Amino acid sequence: MEDRIGFGAWINDVRLEAMPFAYWPPDLLDEVAERSLIETMRLQAASGYNMFDVFGLFAAWGWPVDIVSAVDRERDARVRRIQKAARELGIKLIYGLGVYSWGFDKIIQHDPAVKGPNIHAMCASREESWGWQKKIIDFILKYDFDGYHLEASDLGRCTCEQCLKTWPVLATYYNHITAKCADYIRKQAPGKYISAITISWADWNTGFTAEDKQNLITLSNQVDSILDQGHHGLFVKEPDRKAFVDQLHCKFGTSGGFWVYPPFRCHRERWFLPYTRKTGEHIQRLYADGGRSVLYYQGPINNPGVEVNVAFGGKIMSDVSRDVTDVLSEIIEELYQPKTQEAHRLLVQTFQLGEEAYLSNMNYDADGIHLKGQSTYPGPGELHIGFGVSLAGATSAVPVYLYEPNLNDQGRAAYAKGLEACLGHVSKIEHQVGAVERVQRLKNSIYHALDDVLNVAYARETMPKP
Numbered sequence: 020m021e022d023r024i025g026f027g028a029w030i031n032d033v034r035l036e037a038m039p040f041a042y043w044p045p046d047l048l049d050e051v052a053e054r055s056l057i058e059t060m061r062l063q064a065a066s067g068y069n070m071f072d073v074f075g076l077f078a079a080w081g082w083p084v085d086i087v088s089a090v091d092r093e094r095d096a097r098v099r100r101i102q103k104a105a106r107e108l109g110i111k112l113i114y115g116l117g118v119y120s121w122g123f124d125k126i127i128q129h130d131p132a133v134k135g136p137n138i139h140a141m142c143a144s145r146e147e148s149w150g151w152q153k154k155i156i157d158f159i160l161k162y163d164f165d166g167y168h169l170e171a172s173d174l175g176r177c178t179c180e181q182c183l184k185t186w187p188v189l190a191t192y193y194n195h196i197t198a199k200c201a202d203y204i205r206k207q208a209p210g211k212y213i214s215a216i217t218i219s220w221a222d223w224n225t226g227f228t229a230e231d232k233q234n235l236i237t238l239s240n241q242v243d244s245i246l247d248q249g250h251h252g253l254f255v256k257e258p259d260r261k262a263f264v265d266q267l268h269c270k271f272g273t274s275g276g277f278w279v280y281p282p283f284r285c286h287r288e289r290w291f292l293p294y295t296r297k298t299g300e301h302i303q304r305l306y307a308d309g310g311r312s313v314l315y316y317q318g319p320i321n322n323p324g325v326e327v328n329v330a331f332g333g334k335i336m337s338d339v340s341r342d343v344t345d346v347l348s349e350i351i352e353e354l355y356q357p358k359t360q361e362a363h364r365l366l367v368q369t370f371q372l373g374e375e376a377y378l379s380n381m382n383y384d385a386d387g388i389h390l391k392g393q394s395t396y397p398g399p400g401e402l403h404i405g406f407g408v409s410l411a412g413a414t415s416a417v418p419v420y421l422y423e424p425n426l427n428d429q430g431r432a433a434y435a436k437g438l439e440a441c442l443g444h445v446s447k448i449e450h451q452v453g454a455v456e457r458v459q460r461l462k463n464s465i466y467h468a469l470d471d472v473l474n475v476a477y478a479r480e481t482m483p484k485p
């Protein structure tokens with residue numbers, strides 16, 4: 020792969036300490052956040068990544084109206100140290116930029132001229148909106164990031180009468196504002212990497228229409244890469260992918276086919292979800308179809324499953340021809356320093372079985388309650404695992420990944436059995452490895468995941484669904 024991108028996604032998604040009382044997405048940039056970002060980049064550099072794409076260095080939901088007060092001296096110094104660390108590690112730092120949405124809430128409240136029906140998205144028909152967008156871009160450009168991730172659609176579009184008339188088709192609206200920002204950044208900062216992210220540009224089931232694809236081919240003249248991440252399935256379906264990629268003037272990619280969205284509220288050793296086979300095989304198919312970019316999700320690397328996933332992503336992207344088990348085996352050797360062949364073998368098996376025990380028992384569309392019952396999806400691309408302190412409502416306070424529609428009774432029983440086997444493996448060899456502290460974290464994470472699935476399985480009879 021040419022673009023081997025680690026995706027934050029937000030600055031605290033890689034945080035090495037949980038934030039039990041924070042709201043999503045926490046934009047705190049303190050000592051822990053800085054250290055966590057730099058530690059993550061160290062593992063990225065050692066594993067073959069060449070970019071780190073992250074949201075929230077300056078703002079999350081809302082830039083202040085004066086823009087500049089988003090960054091005080093302390094934050095400025097932290098951002099510059101993170102940039103310096105990235106340069107030293109050979110990692111290009113990509114700034115996650117909201118396009119007409121993500122970061123504009125306070126501006127929309129302040130300036131009625133840019134306000135449409137969507138409280139998170141500026142009206143694309145108003146020249147004033149473009150003025151605000153340019154102000155923010157101008158501010159960010161002063162920091163001279165290596166590239167910009169343009170995201171127009173995650174929080175929806177403006178649905179005022181004028182916008183609906185000008186851009187009746189969803190994708191044309193997002194395409195228009197993305198292209199406008201890309202052109203502006205190109206002129207101001209030539210040579211920087213620009214990616215267009217197509218989250219929510221189309222219906223998750225049907226994907227891009229022929230017209231959407233044609234418009235993306237036009238957009239591909241203005242950006243370096245188009246990323247069809249695949250949160251609930253891919254907009255460019257695999258059988259059509261090669262023909263589409265061949266027509267693009269830029270690179271194309273996905274987010275590796277599957278990822279766990281990092282849960283920032285819960286204890287770092289609470290889950291064990293490795294997925295090296297699933298993403299490895301996806302990345303190999305993507306490459307065969309001409310895909311050359313991957314936006315691979317990161318997470319807190321002191322979670323043993325996350326650490327192996329992150330290392331694996333970098334290595335398989337660096338050489339997609341490698342056998343996925345060989346890559347995993349190499350990572351186990353490097354991270355755990357097994358002293359015996361048995362320890363090596365059982366550790367590799369633990370990560371393979373941990374993946375299979377969850378993913379092969381998933382029943383994603385079992386009851387159609389996905390996203391508040393609105394629809395079922397062809398996914399999963401993104402898995403939310405839930406839990407934390409019950410601040411954001413009951414559904415995120417419980418381990419949702421262990422409930423329907425992800426696992427049913429049968430799936431939970433099979434997953435528990437798999438985790439028991441993983442725990443047995445690790446218990447057998449825990450004193451045969453060099454990385455003493457790491458293997459204890461591995462054991463803890465399997466133990467905690469097993470506790471959770473058993474608790475859910477037993478409680479299921481008497482407790483209502485989340």
Ligand SMILES: [Zn+2]
Binds near residue numbers: 135144145179182
């Ligand atoms: Zn509008």
